[in-house]
Each structure stands twice: as structure tokens, then as C-alpha cells.
Amino acid sequence: MQVIQNFWDQTHPLSAKAEELYQELVPTMGNCETLQGELLRASSKISYDWYNNGWGCNNWSGAVIFLRDHIADLPITLGEEKPARDFHAALREVHGYSHGEPADISNTRADRLVTDIHNYVVRKILANPDPIPNTLDMWNFGEPDAP
Numbered sequence: 001m002q003v004i005q006n007f008w009d010q011t012h013p014l015s016a017k018a019e020e021l022y023q024e025l026v027p028t029m030g031n032c033e034t035l036q037g038e039l040l041r042a043s044s045k046i047s048y049d050w051y052n053n054g055w056g057c058n059n060w061s062g063a064v065i066f067l068r069d070h071i072a073d074l075p076i077t078l079g080e081e082k083p084a085r086d087f088h089a090a091l092r093e094v095h096g097y098s099h100g101e102p103a104d105i106s107n108t109r110a111d112r113l114v115t116d117i118h119n120y121v122v123r124k125i126l127a128n129p130d131p132i133p134n135t136l137d138m139w140n141f142g143e144p145d146a147p
Contacts, residue, residue, distance in 0.1 A: 004108070006115045007122075008051045018122045025125075031137035035073055036125045042066045042138045043121040046094060047114040055094075055103035055110070062142030064095045067121070069141070074128040078120075087120040101146035 005011040007018055022044060025037030032038040042063035049060050068091050078084070090113045097103040103110070 004111045004115055006111055007118050008047055008114075012115065012119065014119065014122050017126065018118065021122065021125055031139075032134055033131075035070065035132040035134040036128065038134045038136060038138060039067060039071060039074070039121050040125060043118045045138070046098075047118055050110050050114050055097040055105070057100055059098065059100045059142060059145045061095065061098040062139045064091055064098050065141040065143070066136070066138035067091055067117070068095075070136070071121070071124060073132065074124045076124075076127045078123055078127060083120055083123070086116055090116045099143060099146040 005013065007015050010016070010019075012018070018040075021036075022040055025034055026032055026041045026044070027037075032041055045060050045063040046067075049055055049058050068088070071087070094113050094117070097105065
């Protein structure tokens with residue numbers, strides 16, 4: 001089995017920085033004051049739900065949609081097209097598991113997806129350190145639960 005350096009077990013090279021950003025930008029309750037914080041909150045929700053629930057019982061579609069619709073609001077790009085393509089491809093794939101239905105996906109594949117998503121968000125935040133005000137809440141972007 002392939003072991004992926006990920007944020008959950010803090011083996012990813014950006015794990016410490018991601019945790020620092022989370023503590024700084026994400027409140028214990030409610031939406032974030034900055035776009036950077038809300039993007040990090042959304043990507044963290046996707047990871048949290050995978051590692052705690054196996055994507056099988058909660059609707060976190062709002063996190064996926066918020067990331068999809070607002071990552072480009074961080075104006076400075078990473079200067080590479082492949083990471084952006086991989087990020088959006090990962091979002092499209094996880095979207096199918098985001099409505100509370102059981103997830104038929106391997107642990108390795110899900111680890112790769114959540115790591116790719118979180119890595120891209122953290123890197124975009126690091127490239128865009130100037131706070132961008134936010135009034136949006138990722139939960140307001142959610143779709144209905146699976147039938």
C-alpha cells in the first residue's frame with residue numbers, strides 16, 4: 001500500500017504551516033473573516049469528514065462548491081497550470097461523495113484527493129498573504145442530502 005504524506009497525520013511538508021494558518025484564520029465557530037480562512041475551513045472539512053467518517057454520513061457539498069467557486073478569488077496564481085487542474089479534478093471527483101452517501105473509494109485514492117485539495121489551498125493562501133475580507137459561509141453553498 002502506498003503511503004501518502006498527508007496533513008491529517010502531519011507528515012506533509014506543509015503540515016506545520018497549515019496548522020498555523022488554521023489556528024490564525026479559522027474561528028472555532030462560524031464563517032471566517034477572510035477568504036483565505038474560509039477556503040482553508042472548506043478544505044479542512046473535506047479532510048476531516050474523510051478521516052473521521054469515511055465520507056459516508058455527512059453532507060459537506062458546500063465545502064466543495066465553495067472551493068470550486070472561490071479559489072480563483074485569491075488573485076496570485078501558483079504559476080503552474082497542472083496543480084490547478086489537479087485541484088479542480090480532485091474537487092469534481094470528491095463532489096460525488098459529498099452528499100452523505102456511502103463512499104465507494106479506496107483509502108489510498110481518498111487520501112490522495114484530500115491531500116491534493118488541501119495542499120493546493122494551503123499553497124494558494126501562502127501565495128496570497130494579504131487578507132481578503134469574507135462574509136460568505138461555505139455551508140450556504142450546500143446541496144440537498146442524498147436520497
